[in-house]
Amino acid sequence: MPARRRGVSIEDVARAAGVSRQTVSNALRAPHRLRAETLERVTALIEEMGYQPDQSASSLRSGTRRVLAYTTPETDPANPNALMSGFLEALVSAAGAAGYRILLVRPRPGQEAVPALEEVIAARTADAFLLSDVVEGDARVRxxxxxxxxxxxxxxxxxxxPQSWVDVDSVQAMIDLVGMLAGQGHRRVAFLGMSADLPWLRHRTEGFRTGVRRFSLVAHEATADGPxxxxxxxxxxxxxxxxxxxxLLVDDWLAPxxxxxxxxxxxxxxxDLAITGFNDMPYAQLLQPPLSSVRLPLRRLADALVSxxxxxxxxQVQPEAGLLLPAEPVIRASVPQGFERS
Structure with a gap:
């Protein structure tokens, strides 16, 4: 990484990039306004020239704290959620590129979720909230x-x-998995789900059922929770x-x-048997044979949410519709490549 030079101004970056001062500002604070090639070129010059915006002056002018509060889900320190850890890393990176910091928020023991949000708002410590693990009737959203x-x-x-959401198209991802298996000649498939009534699990189950109907397969389903x-x-x-x-498994957690x-x-x-998972957790590659799964586009999710x-x-623009992003199937040796129809 090149050494950062002192005294580089926003005008210097704009001049080097052949763009306006506002375009450089947008690259830092509103990247969604720029074309991809412009954003890439200006961002590269910001890094190369070592430009550092004056955050305190910017905050005074705009009245913002340049802080996004993220209500991080609970996890076991001895067995952390690798998926949400990866999302947090992507979120910090996306926010930092826009000149914002992430404030982690979690209710105190025994405290409900809404009072924790009220405290942040009352203290004026954040400009907006980012929520995850949202369920139907979620009190935080209301x-x-x-x-x-x-x-x-x-x-x-x-x-x-308000439709200010970004999500993974889990339905289509599961349809694609079923279609891939059908294309290899599989005609009888099974689905192992979980009993928890969570939106993302329902979407995956819906995708499996839709795929089975579309490709005229014989299917059986069941749910399980404990190991x-x-x-x-x-x-x-x-x-x-x-x-x-x-x-087909609704989550990699079921794979062992x-x-x-x-x-x-x-x-x-x-x-003898093809097995697929969902989430592409790190241990998926350690199973023997390595597990085929569906990888969530965590960086694209974080970028879209920050935007x-x-x-x-x-x-002060409210999105009129939510955004669905495609997931990426990762096919490994748990799906045989030379399967013959039986």
């Missing part, structure tokens, strides 16, 4: 909508609420006759139990 405080959601809000239950339920699915040749069930049934994953928050904060 509260922020009622008080008119800027927010965006990783997930989806209900139709009568031992996963093995027992997966074995029940694999004991059906005729046996399914592919098992599904692999154990296959082994108990005398099946070799990636040879929407900037529209709300700096332009």
């Amino acid at each position: 509260f922020l909508s009622e008080v008119g405080f800027p927010f965006a959601v990783f997930g989806r809000t209900e139709p009568d609420l 031992e239950e996963v093995i027992d339920v997966a074995r029940t699915l694999l004991e059906r006759r005729p046996r399914p040749s592919a098992l 139990g599904a692999y154990a069930a296959a082994q108990a049934e005398g099946l070799t994953v990636g040879v 929407r928050l900037l529209q709300l904060i700096e332009e």
Whole structure:
């Protein structure tokens, strides 16, 4: 990385890039306004020249704190959620590129979610909220909508609420997985879900069912939660006759139990049985054989969410519709490449 030089002004960057001062400002604070090639060129020059905007002066002029409050979900320190850790890293990077910092917010033990938001608003420590793990009837979304405080959601809000959300198109991702398996000749498939009534799990289940209908497959479904239950339920699915040749999992978390069930049934994953997961957690590549999964576009999600928050904060523009981003299927050896129709 080149050494940062002192005394570089926004005018210097604009002159070197052949753009206006406002274009450089937009690259830092409203990247959604610029064409991709312009943003890439100006951002590269900002880094190369070592330009550092005066955040204190900017905050005084705009009346903003240049802080985005993120209501981080709870996780076990001994077993952290790698997916949300990756999202947080992408979020910090996206916010930093726009000149904002991330404030992590979580209710105190015994405190409800809404009072924690009220404290942040009352203290004037953030310009907007970013919410994740949103469920139907989410009190945080209702509260922020009622008080008119800027927010965006990783997930989806209900139709009568502001559509300031960005989400993964889990339905289409699961349809694509089913279609890929059907194209390889699989005609009997099984789906292992979880009983929790969470939007993202419902979307994946919906995608599986839609794919089964679209490709005229024979399918069986079941749900499981605890580790031992996963093995027992997966074995029940694999004991059906005729046996399914592919098992789709609603989440990678189920994969170790599904692999154990296959082994108990005398099946070799990636040879006798195809298995796919969802989320592409780091351990997916450590399973033997490595698990095929669906990777969430965490950086694109973070960039899109920050862009929407900037529209709300700096332009007072409320998005009229939510944004669905495609997920990326990652096919590994748990899906046999030479499968023959049975």
